[in-house]
Amino acid sequence: MQLFPKAYIDYLVEFHASRDYFECHELLEEYWKEHPEDPLALTWVGLIQLAVGLYHERRGNWRGAEKMLAQAERKLSLAPLLQLGIEKDNLQEQLKPRIAALQSGEERPYTDINFHIINVELAAICKLACELRGLKWGAPSPLDNEAVVHRHTKRDRSEVILARKAAFAAKKREREGLS
Known part of the structure; x- marks a missing residue:
């Protein structure tokens, strides 16, 4: 097998x-x-x-x-x-x-x-x-199912957005500490 x-x-x-x-x-x-x-x-x-x-x-x-x-x-x-x-x-x-x-x-x-x-x-x-x-x-294909056909626009991206904001804030703090 x-x-x-x-x-x-x-x-x-x-x-x-x-x-x-x-x-x-x-x-x-x-x-x-x-x-x-x-x-x-x-x-x-x-x-x-x-x-x-x-x-x-x-x-x-x-x-x-x-x-x-x-x-x-x-x-x-x-x-x-x-x-x-x-x-x-x-x-x-x-x-x-x-x-x-x-x-x-x-x-x-x-x-x-x-x-x-x-x-x-x-x-x-x-x-x-x-x-x-x-x-x-x-x-x-379920052509009438928006959640499958347009998945990338319908998914929950809140975790990704929070992670990006945290990374941006960390870089900003780092830049301010180096200035």
């Missing part, structure tokens, strides 16, 4: 069930930062960029989507996706025309990407995780 990082399994569940691409990005970015020497580091970045690109595309940010998806495609085309249970050719077949359409400015309705997961154990683990959370594997 092959072991996969919990963050990766959680990413796959969010990617294919809740379609919360912002959360996908958060989960895998945290894992990637905590494991800088991981030999799959560039693959994690490619998967993060894929989620961010889809998040932008779904919100209508075509320029941001094209940039992120193109970067993700470059990284993932070189990635050992088979090691992560993903069929690379299938992903490339979904990404390339999508990027081309974004580059040409062709407006079209948003559609989700689904990985073709070829590792049976991984697929079973992900589907069980969905079941336990009351989610449906392969569910379409």
Whole structure:
């Protein structure tokens, strides 16, 4: 049995069930930062960029989507996706025309990407995780759910704001002490 990082399994569940691409990005970015020497580091970045690109595309940010998806495609085309249970050719077949359409400015309705997961154990683990959370594997994006589609504008940022204010106050005190 092959072991996969919990963050990766959680990413796959969010990617294919809740379609919360912002959360996908958060989960895998945290894992990637905590494991800088991981030999799959560039693959994690490619998967993060894929989620961010889809998040932008779904919100209508075509320029941001094209940039992120193109970067993700470059990284993932070189990635050992088979090691992560993903069929690379299938992903490339979904990404390339999508990027081309974004580059040409062709407006079209948003559609989700689904990985073709070829590792049976991984697929079973992900589907069980969905079941336990009351989610449906392969569910379409909840386009009418503002909290998911526009997550970065709807989230509580009070802790981040407080931390920034504290850092600013500390720098100000430091400058005043040096003056």
